[in-house]
Amino acid sequence: MTEKTISIVTGATGAIGEAIARGLAEDHNNEVVIAARDENKAQNVINGIIQATGNQNVRYLLVDLSRRAEIFALADQWQGPLHLLVNNAAVSPRMRQESQDGIEIQFAVNVLGYVWMTDAFTPHLKAGAPARVVNVASYWAGDLDLDDLEFKRRPYRNGTAYRQSKQANRMLTVAFAERLNDFGISVNSCHPGDVSSKLSNDLGFGGIESPEQGAATPLWLATNPVGHEKTGRYFSDLREERCRFGENHQAIEKLYQICAQYS
Ligand SMILES: NC(=O)c1ccc[n+]([C@@H]2O[C@H](COP(=O)([O-])OP(=O)(O)OC[C@H]3O[C@@H](n4cnc5c(N)ncnc54)[C@H](OP(=O)(O)O)[C@@H]3O)[C@@H](O)[C@H]2O)c1
Numbered sequence: 001m002t003e004k005t006i007s008i009v010t011g012a013t014g015a016i017g018e019a020i021a022r023g024l025a026e027d028h029n030n031e032v033v034i035a036a037r038d039e040n041k042a043q044n045v046i047n048g049i050i051q052a053t054g055n056q057n058v059r060y061l062l063v064d065l066s067r068r069a070e071i072f073a074l075a076d077q078w079q080g081p082l083h084l085l086v087n088n089a090a091v092s093p094r095m096r097q098e099s100q101d102g103i104e105i106q107f108a109v110n111v112l113g114y115v116w117m118t119d120a121f122t123p124h125l126k127a128g129a130p131a132r133v134v135n136v137a138s139y140w141a142g143d144l145d146l147d148d149l150e151f152k153r154r155p156y157r158n159g160t161a162y163r164q165s166k167q168a169n170r171m172l173t174v175a176f177a178e179r180l181n182d183f184g185i186s187v188n189s190c191h192p193g194d195v196s197s198k199l200s201n202d203l204g205f206g207g208i209e210s211p212e213q214g215a216a217t218p219l220w221l222a223t224n225p226v227g228h229e230k231t232g233r234y235f236s237d238l239r240e241e242r243c244r245f246g247e248n249h250q251a252i253e254k255l256y257q258i259c260a261q262y263s
Pocket residue numbers: 010011012013014015016017035036037038041063064065066087088089090091109136137138139166191192193194195196197198199200207
């Protein structure tokens with residue numbers, strides 16, 4: 001008999017995250033928890049997934065991923081092991097916004113949200129090892145400024161802040177992979193696909209792929225043995241790709257240390 005697994009997917013009230021959660025729930029050995037901020041949307045999504053897959057073990061937990069305290073409270077309440085964490089939630093508002101805690105919102109949700117979820121759930125991932133973290137990043141990445149991560153000095157452009165956040169996802173994947181490898185936890189990042197969504201529309205893109213196509217690589221990393229055999233790597237179209245952002249260890253460690261100060 002196949003082992004039961006329990007997974008958390010963030011951003012599953014959005015296009016790609018919902019398709020990831022549904023794809024995981026197709027296997028009835030998977031219990032799937034979506035971590036969402038909007039209760040009505042979350043309820044609708046899980047109803048749809050349960051109806052589509054017949055898997056009754058799909059539920060939601062409420063959390064604002066821009067807020068460290070809420071994430072750690074969620075992890076404190078979590079009972080038992082966790083086998084898979086898919087960090088996928090992201091925003092890209094056209095005007096600069098701050099979280100309730102005063103952090104530029106793309107840095108808070110897209111970057112610190114991934115960091116805090118991974119940190120907060122590490123004890124549960126250790127208990128579930130072999131376990132995986134899949135960070136949904138993007139090929140559209142760059143412009144990271146370690147001295148101005150919150151766009152306090154640079155003029156805010158949502159595309160620039162977004163590209164920075166996706167570069168950070170790819171860099172921090174390496175930092176976490178190195179720290180969690182000894183505990184049997186792999187950490188990889190990927191480009192999903194180009195899908196029409198609130199996020200991509202805010203960035204001025206329409207998207208040419210279906211949510212299911214966009215979910216294919218994250219799902220593959222979540223379920224295929226390669227997602228455990230490899231760690232600290234970047235994938236696209238079901239293949240590993242060289243990631244230049246994962247090669248600058250000095251910058252990766254500096255970014256990791258800056259993120260650790262947001263506590
Ligand atoms: N779409 C693309 O073409 C594309 C391309 C490359 C990479 N990606 C990556 O794929 C991932 C998913 O993107 P998507 O296109 O599916 O975006 P999306 O449809 O806009 O979904 C974004 C998700 O993030 C959630 N979220 C935002 N802020 C949150 C917060 N503070 N707390 C909790 N949840 C929050 C949203 O919740 P609400 O429903 O409550 O707003 C929604 O579920 C992102 O990491 C993105 O960078 C997407």
